[in-house]
Amino acid sequence: MNMIEALTAARPGSGKTRAAAPARRRLLDQDWRRLACAGAVLAVGQVFIALTGMPVTFDRRLLIDPILSLGYLALLWLPPVVGNWVGREQVLEGMAAYAKGGRDVVAGAMAGLLGNLGLTLLVLGITHFDVRDPLVHWSPQLLGILEFDQSVWLGALVWPAIGAATGALGGAMHWMGDKTARTMVLALSTVFAAAVLESVIVDLSQGFHIEAVSDWLYGPQRGLTLAATAVIVAVAVAASAGFSWARAASGRTAPQASAQPDAAGAGSLPAQTAWRRIPARKLLGWAFAPAAIIVLPLFLGRLTNELLANVGLFILLALGLNIIVGLAGILDLGYVAFFAVGGYSVAVLTSPGSPRFDPEIPWFGALFAAMLLAGLAGLLIGAPVIRMRGDYLAVVTLGFGEIIRILLLSDWLSGTFNGAQGITNIPGVEVFGLATVRGFEPRSVLYLVLFFCAIAIYVSWRLENSRIGRAWMAVREDESVAEAMGVDTVSAKIMAFVTGAVLGSFSGAILSAKVGSVFPHSFAIIVSIVILVVVIFGGMGNIAGVVAGAVVLIGVLGGPNQPGLLQEFAEYKILIYGALLVWMMLQRPEGLIPSARRARELQANDVNQDAWLRAQPAGRATDDAGGTSDRGRP
Amino acid sequence: MSARPMLEIAGLHVEFGGLHALNKLDFTVEEGEIVAVIGPNGAGKTTFFNVISGMVEPTGGTLAFEGQSLLGLDPNKITARGIARTFQNVRLFNNMTVLENVMVSQHCRTRQRVFDALLQTRRFRTEEALVRDRGKEVLGFFGTRLTGYRFDQPASVLSYANRRRLEIARAMATDPKLILLDEPVAGMNPVESAELTQLIGKLRDEMGYTIVLIEHDMSVVRNISDRVVVLDHGEAIARGTYAEVSANPQVIEAYLGQTTDRN
Numbered sequence: 056m057n058m059i060e061a062l063t064a065a066r067p068g069s070g071k072t073r074a075a076a077p078a079r080r081r082l083l084d085q086d087w088r089r090l091a092c093a094g095a096v097l098a099v100g101q102v103f104i105a106l107t108g109m110p111v112t113f114d115r116r117l118l119i120d121p122i123l124s125l126g127y128l129a130l131l132w133l134p135p136v137v138g139n140w141v142g143r144e145q146v147l148e149g150m151a152a153y154a155k156g157g158r159d160v161v162a163g164a165m166a167g168l169l170g171n172l173g174l175t176l177l178v179l180g181i182t183h184f185d186v187r188d189p190l191v192h193w194s195p196q197l198l199g200i201l202e203f204d205q206s207v208w209l210g211a212l213v214w215p216a217i218g219a220a221t222g223a224l225g226g227a228m229h230w231m232g233d234k235t236a237r238t239m240v241l242a243l244s245t246v247f248a249a250a251v252l253e254s255v256i257v258d259l260s261q262g263f264h265i266e267a268v269s270d271w272l273y274g275p276q277r278g279l280t281l282a283a284t285a286v287i288v289a290v291a292v293a294a295s296a297g298f299s300w301a302r303a304a305s306g307r308t309a310p311q312a313s314a315q316p317d318a319a320g321a322g323s324l325p326a327q328t329a330w331r332r333i334p335a336r337k338l339l340g341w342a343f344a345p346a347a348i349i350v351l352p353l354f355l356g357r358l359t360n361e362l363l364a365n366v367g368l369f370i371l372l373a374l375g376l377n378i379i380v381g382l383a384g385i386l387d388l389g390y391v392a393f394f395a396v397g398g399y400s401v402a403v404l405t406s407p408g409s410p411r412f413d414p415e416i417p418w419f420g421a422l423f424a425a426m427l428l429a430g431l432a433g434l435l436i437g438a439p440v441i442r443m444r445g446d447y448l449a450v451v452t453l454g455f456g457e458i459i460r461i462l463l464l465s466d467w468l469s470g471t472f473n474g475a476q477g478i479t480n481i482p483g484v485e486v487f488g489l490a491t492v493r494g495f496e497p498r499s500v501l502y503l504v505l506f507f508c509a510i511a512i513y514v515s516w517r518l519e520n521s522r523i524g525r526a527w528m529a530v531r532e533d534e535s536v537a538e539a540m541g542v543d544t545v546s547a548k549i550m551a552f553v554t555g556a557v558l559g560s561f562s563g564a565i566l567s568a569k570v571g572s573v574f575p576h577s578f579a580i581i582v583s584i585v586i587l588v589v590v591i592f593g594g595m596g597n598i599a600g601v602v603a604g605a606v607v608l609i610g611v612l613g614g615p616n617q618p619g620l621l622q623e624f625a626e627y628k629i630l631i632y633g634a635l636l637v638w639m640m641l642q643r644p645e646g647l648i649p650s651a652r653r654a655r656e657l658q659a660n661d662v663n664q665d666a667w668l669r670a671q672p673a674g675r676a677t678d679d680a681g682g683t684s685d686r687g688r689p
Numbered sequence: 690m691s692a693r694p695m696l697e698i699a700g701l702h703v704e705f706g707g708l709h710a711l712n713k714l715d716f717t718v719e720e721g722e723i724v725a726v727i728g729p730n731g732a733g734k735t736t737f738f739n740v741i742s743g744m745v746e747p748t749g750g751t752l753a754f755e756g757q758s759l760l761g762l763d764p765n766k767i768t769a770r771g772i773a774r775t776f777q778n779v780r781l782f783n784n785m786t787v788l789e790n791v792m793v794s795q796h797c798r799t800r801q802r803v804f805d806a807l808l809q810t811r812r813f814r815t816e817e818a819l820v821r822d823r824g825k826e827v828l829g830f831f832g833t834r835l836t837g838y839r840f841d842q843p844a845s846v847l848s849y850a851n852r853r854r855l856e857i858a859r860a861m862a863t864d865p866k867l868i869l870l871d872e873p874v875a876g877m878n879p880v881e882s883a884e885l886t887q888l889i890g891k892l893r894d895e896m897g898y899t900i901v902l903i904e905h906d907m908s909v910v911r912n913i914s915d916r917v918v919v920l921d922h923g924e925a926i927a928r929g930t931y932a933e934v935s936a937n938p939q940v941i942e943a944y945l946g947q948t949t950d951r952n
């Protein structure tokens with residue numbers, strides 16, 4: 056027993072060796088500099104949001120029927136976030152942590168108050184000055200929103216109060232304890248999700264003929280009703296409580312359960328047998344999910360099917376880019392080129408409106424040609440850039456992306472691609488006489504997209520766990536070492552380009568048939584960027600992450616030319632994409648769903664280690680226990 | 690075995706913008722030998738390895754492995770010929786698992802194509818199983834340190850000594866004839882270093898690899914090397930057994946000279 060243990064054990068009243076309760080701080084014992092800083096940042100942020108025009112544009116969209124519109128939400132979310140940040144205390148090693156308490160709440164409130172004083176100034180500014188010339192949104196409409204259509208003084212006074220209240224809430228999150236805070240976040244996000252998903256839910260309830268549910272949930276002018284909001288909050292709170300109870304219950308039994316199989320098969324190692332221990336529940340889920348995905352579109356309306364088809368197109372693109380960027384680690388900023396090759400190949404070959412190639416061939420034939428051409432484009436773009444590294448490569452691919460668009464637009468090739476007029480009249484897809492996929496039947500498009508998504512997921516999954524997949528990962532990790540370890544890096548990288556190109560061309564081919572026309576401007580550089588953001592946001596190198604990224608970003612915000620659930624965002628899509636990307640890079644560079652494999656390994660470490668040690672014969676186990684630390688072995 | 694040495698290097702020259710990192714170096718390795726390359730910091734030892742493994746293009750000289758020239762070959766082709774290496778500053782594939790590290794380095798010994806993986810052909814499945822088993826076998830060479838739950842851990846969580854071991858395992862998995870070890874025991878404590886020295890002996894005696902190693906730790910060099918070559922300023926200033934070389938006045942001066950430079 057060392058000194059400290061001896062001392063603490065000797066102290067009367069503390070049987071266990073536990074640190075003394077952390078000290079409590081007085082309410083006004085604040086880090087004033089940090090507070091002022093947070094207040095200033097918040098003020099700038101709020102005024103910026105106001106002046107981008109978001110509150111005015113979004114005000115049309117009600118979230119909760121009479122009381123909250125998306126416009127007001129745009130001005131409400133930042134204070135609690137900043138309040139939360141101010142209330143968070145950085146505890147460095149060796150520093151004593153203080154108890155969470157009223158002080159954090161006060162900090163949050165003050166930051167919120169200070170920040171929203173920015174809005175007060177804005178209200179006063181708009182009433183007294185006119186700088187509409189540079190600032191288009193410095194407008195009476197904005198003023199109307201900021202003063203709640205009442206009086207200037209009301210607006211000027213209420214905003215700081217709102218800031219203080221919401222900031223205090225943010226600060227209080229630390230104090231409440233994890234469980235309460237989580238419940239609160241869950242409740243708020245469920246309400247938000249329910250409001251955002253309105254059109255999908257309405258659509259679904261029509262599909263299932265339970266309109267009563269959606270009529271009750273949503274008011275006549277869109278937006279959740281108050282009663283529905285209250286019920287959703289109650290359900291979320293109950294679910295959260297139930298969930299943590301269930302987790303506590305399973306936590307008590309889990310260690311035994313997981314140790315059992317390992318202990319039984321003494322020599323066999325946990326990793327080898329892992330697949331055998333997949334619970335039946337999970338297998339059922341795997342069978343159920345595809346079934347649900349196949350059946351669900353039947354119950355969805357046009358709008359939702361259309362939305363999902365767009366999401367699917369981007370899932371395809373993102374999966375393709377994921378092979379290039381996520382697996383092989385090649386930063387390709389011109390991925391849209393392959394999308395364009397797919398789209399235009401199908402357009403030229405199938406449309407009677409295309410100037411050249413008169414015998415029009417069916418879509419599947421054209422798809423085959425598109426794959427070949429895209430693969431060829433992958434080779435052509437891949438070959439010259441393959442010897443380059445990092446930044447140079449990114450810049451060159453960026454150039455290639457633009458070159459393709461400019462070629463499509465050029466007079467020189469207008470005999471084939473029709474220049475800026477694009478190619479129209481692209482027919483739908485005849486699926487072997489069984490069905491026809493046409494743009495005005497979004498459900499059929501969705502099925503086609505789902506089919507190709509399934510292919511893309513299968514391809515990504517199989518290749519990732521194969522010789523070429525390992526070679527890609529090695530190239531991503533350290534190219535010169537990979538080469539020194541016998542990996543043919545040149546062909547691995549070209550293979551990544553070709554595979555990614557083919558997957559991207561699927562998406563383009565479907566887009567052509569879906570929209571019925573293609574134009575060079577559909578393949579602008581922003582498409583490359585959006586796909587890249589989807590991949591990064593979702594989680595590079597991880598299939599589930601990439602799919603989730605596409606669902607969240609394209610589904611909610613919308614693609615570069617496609618509307619999402621929040622159609623009001625259209626104007627601000629790129630701004631929000633940028634902000635999200637910055638936030639993601641700072642806070643969660645591994646993405647929304649980081650490579651599950653890695654996460655599992657890291658978490659399962661301790662469990663596995665213990666189980667494995669227990670399974671070993673006594674002598675060997677202790678030998679390894681010494682070896683695990685690799686230091687101080689006798 | 691043919692009469693020619695396994696690795697034959699003559700007049701090797703490497704220049705980095707006026708700096709002669711290697712200067713008219715002659716060097717041979719016979720099959721089954723353990724040769725140590727020593728020399729003060731900056732003598733050009735690592736550069737020497739980089740040239741053999743194809744990562745640095747020499748400015749002059751010849752380089753032949755089993756009678757065939759290595760000049761102009763890409764590093765992966767050289768690995769395929771049967772030369773594997775480790776790195777002085779451990780360079781594992783950190784985000785890949787321990788097992789994947791040794792699986793990927795069997796790349797040049799495997800033949801499956803993309804379509805095998807997509808269609809899950811029999812060839813794919815048997816080869817994957819082989820690659821996996823071979824990987825485990827190679828890791829098993831280091832006792833239980835890299836086996837068991839370790840297989841599926843990312844390489845980045847390993848301790849320093851285990852990373853060095855994994856580097857050697859990764860080189861072994863390429864199924865080489867000649868292994869180049871760049872300071873294999875650097876940063877290990879004396880116990881670990883003695884143990885690894887023994888293992889390097891086993892690499893030759895039991896696995897049949899020929900070994901060239903760079904090492905600053907003289908006890909390692911003394912214990913396992915058949916021959917020692919001393920480099921200084923890119924030139925071989927002495928060759929012979931450890932005893933011969935350590936008595937050579939030029940060698941002593943090279944080391945002493947460097948020590949005085951530093952102080």
Ligand SMILES: Nc1ncnc2c1ncn2[C@@H]1O[C@H](COP(=O)(O)OP(=O)(O)OP(=O)(O)O)[C@@H](O)[C@H]1O
Binds near residue numbers: 732
């Ligand atoms: N890629 C390079 N470009 C320029 N100079 C280099 C390069 N690689 C090595 N050098 C130089 O060549 C010389 C020899 O370096 P090398 O790394 O081979 O030494 P070393 O004998 O391995 O030293 P140490 O014992 O410190 O590992 C050094 O002066 C080094 O700075």
Ligand SMILES: [Mg+2]
Binds near residue numbers: 736777
């Ligand atoms: Mg060196």
